[in-house]
Amino acid sequence: MAEKILSNKNNLQVLYEDNHIIIINKRVGDIVQGDKTEDKPLSDVVKEYIKDKYNKPGNVFLGTVHRLDRPTTGLVIFAKTSKALPRLNKLFVSKDISKSYWAIVKNEPPKHHDTLISWLKKNPKNNKSFAYSKEVSNSKRAVLHYKTIKKLNNYYLLEVTLETGRHHQIRTQLSSIGCPIKGDLKYGFDRSNKDAGIHLHARQIQFIHPVSKEVINITAPLPKDAIWDACLA
Template structure:
């Protein structure tokens, strides 16, 4: 796999071939356009492809999945119409293994555990609530976590999702008294200066949708003192 570092628009490309491109999203970037009208990451990637390959006209780019705006880490895009439905199927069939790192203030009661909740989204405040039992219009959410490292004032958790729900990691960790650093929406006591939260899509592995190679990519951590202390 060829690693590429692109500084255009601060875009960090971690992997690219004819069919897919994987980038390391910064905090504050939106993956796809929304009501804010801010330029989405998908458009930045299109511009990168158009310039690199001198492509005239519209550039095809399929959005495979998203990350919350204050979250950082791996985002996969499809460069061809052949790859997009196959990548989508990988995610639907849970054949893409995604690992997240989260920094929390409070130590969980258990060093590793499986959390099962039913999440209900409130579209008015764009927030999900975790319930122990199923309630109307809720969706089952399952994640697995373990404590990777104790920092001076925080704890580094590794999180693996079994389901993909709205704000799932943020909601479920907050429900056990471990809101993510900087996440005011889910109960952390103060925001980060750059409006980020300390949740990072750290690693992904999957079978390439076209050539069947094993793709395994790790996203470098954001640069700040707390993330720097997390190298394990």
Template sequence: MSQKILSNKNNLLVLFEDNHIIIVNKRAGDIVQGDKTGDKPLSDVVKEYIKDKYNKPGNVYLGIVHRLDRPTTGLVIFAKTSKALPRLNKLFLSKDIKKTYWAIVKNEPPKHEDTLIHWLKKNPKNNKSKAYIKEASGSKKAILHYKVIKKLDNYFLLEVNLETGRHHQIRVQLSSIGCPIKGDLKYGFDRSNKDASISLHARHIEFIHPVKKEAVSINAPLPEDAIWNACLV
């Protein structure tokens, strides 16, 4: 069941909002935080939304808690208060925020369900990570769990849960077992998606609200695409 969209103004898909937190459904191509491209980041769009909605004078506070790769879609959490930001950061560090991803891959994984352990090393020159079976100089341990949840006509839908949060972790680890994500040219898929996205979606998130101490559980609606639509049939 998809989460209700609270707002779709200016292409900002707001899925949850209270005094301390706002959670949005990122589109492919959006960048969470400003970078060298100079493109307008999602954080600025969220600030404008808050400023407009609440008629706030001056600057709007917004804390960036985590990021998603530019071609990836799905849930992104922002802190609306300086009280919430360090508490959300702490939840991420202690792994008390559970994030579930969906990934569409071309090839069937070696196992229906498995845990992948690699050591990843980032190359900043090409913004790409490489997976090693054993620890290598400058590498970081990466652990994820996956399972096949649906067989599509020409693809497989995987559910992925991360134990660690490394650079391009899901992309490089799935590619290392012969299952590059649909559209991900950087990690071995043979052709791009039409919208330059990759078929990796931050689908579900759950945690205890750091201020209200209430359970928060959010599903991100899937991108409007024939193959993603087939995942829900």
């Protein structure tokens, strides 16, 4: 099993930072907010980074705007000020943030590009969601768009955008069409990755800065491994 290189205040991959916002490229294994594992969350790491960089006394304010699953990688936005936090939250609620993901799957999708509409139901006991073709009790409607952007030797690279933000939505819906993400044992891939991650990466984000009103467009570099490297070859 390869050792996971978790983020710390000295190796944090900061992709964008200003007075109000900081955007991080999350590593495999980082948790965005604390959970029952009691592992140090990425939010605490970012606070330590800000405290050291700016020599701030006392507690550092940091607002978590959204999350990524622990085994995934890519863009995570945090608010550095109480002014920016509710405005960023509003951007997500109103869907005024454009975000795309890259996913590597073993099987060729049924169509080159498609919109998947299903109803997802979460089972909290095993922290897993299930996709249904029609509404069932306690399910939530989920809408996802994908397109195939590259055929690799043994895999397919998909670009995914979401209309809804459901629990494990990309993982669940791609699995439902026979395309589980590489390394994702929970959703049907046949073997795990060495670092216990999955090949799902929050690749690009674009939005209007809630304070400066400038267009922010950030692309997160891919993790370093042979398969991700092949996506850019």
